[in-house]
Amino acid sequence: MTNLEAFLSTQDEKDIIEAICNAEDKTSGEIRVHIEHASNKALFERALEVFHYLKMDETEQRNGVLIYVAIDNRQFIIYGDLAINEKVDDSFWDTTRDAMQSQFRIGNFKQGLINGILKAGEELKVHFPWNASDIDELPNEISKG
Numbered sequence: 001m002t003n004l005e006a007f008l009s010t011q012d013e014k015d016i017i018e019a020i021c022n023a024e025d026k027t028s029g030e031i032r033v034h035i036e037h038a039s040n041k042a043l044f045e046r047a048l049e050v051f052h053y054l055k056m057d058e059t060e061q062r063n064g065v066l067i068y069v070a071i072d073n074r075q076f077i078i079y080g081d082l083a084i085n086e087k088v089d090d091s092f093w094d095t096t097r098d099a100m101q102s103q104f105r106i107g108n109f110k111q112g113l114i115n116g117i118l119k120a121g122e123e124l125k126v127h128f129p130w131n132a133s134d135i136d137e138l139p140n141e142i143s144k145g
């Protein structure tokens, strides 16, 4: 079992949070990262459960993106809320996934997460640009289950 703390160092976490802040500076969308050891159910089902648990389905514009990682399985899912799926095409999720997977494969989890966050941020920026009335609806910290 990989230790959750060993998976990402304190500095790694800071860098990831900074990536979320940078991405959210350009979009009203909300990005969150959740890491846990293993999913006790089908990966997609579990990601959806976490999405609701983190109240990511309660954003005003329904534009939250969750990056869910089960570290023992080296598996992850990028889950976007309703309004996102109405606007982006499927290839978006593939390129975001690929940007993460290439780094995960070589054990560089921090960079994989940062790639995913920035990629998601770029796409969100196109469809949900940041505006002066935007608020940070969801905390940018990494959630650990």
Ligand code: CA
Residues within 6 Å of the ligand: 024, 027, 028, 029, 030, 134, 135, 136, 137
């Ligand atoms: Ca926001």
Ligand code: CA
Residues within 6 Å of the ligand: 024, 030, 031, 136, 137, 138, 139, 140
């Ligand atoms: Ca946020």
